[in-house]
Amino acid sequence: MKSLWLLRVLALAGLLISSYLFIQKVTGQIDSIVGCGGESGCANVLGSRWSQYFGVPVSALSATIYLALLVATRKPSRPVYAAFAILLAGAALWFVGLLIFEVKAFCPWCSATHVIGVICAVILFLSMRKLERPEGPDTPLPFAPLGAVAAMIFLVLGQVFGPVPDTHLKTGGSQEKENKETAVHARPAGTKEGRLVAVFDDNKHYNTGTLPHLGPADAPHVIVKYFDFTCASCRDMKEDLHMVVTKHPGKFCIIMLPVPLNRFCNPHYPGRLDNHEHACELARLGLAAWRAKPEAFPEVHEALFTRPVLKPEIAEIAVAQIVGEDALGKALEDPWVDELLKANLNDFRQLITETIKMPKLLVGKGRMLHGVTNSAETLLRGLEHEFKLTSSK
Secondary structure (H helix, E strand, O other), X not given: OHHHHHHHHHHHHHHHHHXXXXXXHHOOOOOOOOOEOOOOHHHHHHOOHHHEEOOEEHHHHHHHHHHHHHHHXXXXXXHHXXXXXXXXXXXXXXXXXXXXXXXXXXXXXXXXXXXXXXXXXXXXXXXXXXXXXXXOOOOOOOOHXXXXXXHHHHHHHHHHHOOOOOOEEEEOOXXXXXXXXXXXXXXXXXXXXXOEXXXXXXXEEEXXXXXOEEOOOOOOEEEEEEEOOXXXXXXXXXXXXXXXXXXXXXXXXXXXXXXXXXXXXXXXXXXXXXXXXXXXXXXXXXXXXXXXXXXXXXXXXXXXXXXXXXXXXHHHHHHHHHHOHHHHHHHHOOHXXXXXXXXXXXXXXXXXXOOOOEOEEEEOOOEEEEEOOOOHHHHHHHHHXXXXXXXXX
């Protein structure tokens, strides 16, 4: 009798937590945008592609199972108990595995539902031994365990091969008219005039020749990427963009503008969010490396995205080996580095009105992609459509 009441209390707790997560999801308090800048591990977990099953939040499925378990405890049955034990243990194993190996984030509420599920499964298995083994045609739901196994198989296959929800946000919008501080993005440096690309109703200009970039400065299509070297999602976007430029060599100039997600140098980064350690130092190193030796920037860009994140002193040694110690030292003292970083941060202040999630890609005449797409192929198709490219080009 004690185990029955404990089972009911745990099922009720699982129902309440799952319902809370479901409400968070459907009311938009937690979105599905995958990127850095989320307020908690739960935001990353509930915003991942694995948080849905054919468009239905998995928290709704979890709440349904716990509610059904509560009802089932009114009339205990060995096959039904076995089915719930399989569902709860199987779901816990599947989703905990995803959290560790795929999402790589921790959500205490999600983890609580899985712990409750495992405890309930143990209680159900132990309780089965105390129930009479029914025999004959009147056995209630004799194939319930097989149904539970089938349900788990459909869940896994559906999440792996089923429709993948969008994990990014596309917006239009505008920016403030350039001022003395932000015009550094368009300002020529020395004899490198470059070319100006106008966006946001011509309020904003970028100089492809003087700003850090990957790809040829005179490429027909320009993308502006706001990112943080310490952001895992920004690194994922780096890999996705690499596939795009490999598919369309010479077609893209990708302007790289670091935006540290750390209040030490970014006054616009909200206080409720955790700082990204070493973000400020790595951003300045990246800009200084461009200033010191532009042709070496792709190699520096790759080095600064090394995982685990490099400590500033290690990163500086690595960058100095690429661009030269003296050249890097002079570049770090160049006022241009801090001017450009300040301009990037001012843009960040304006671009986070829709969502703070990073990275951000500016494409076309003021269209912005926030976060990381659910696959590199999705990004490729989107850019091909935006710039009217075909695979043959």
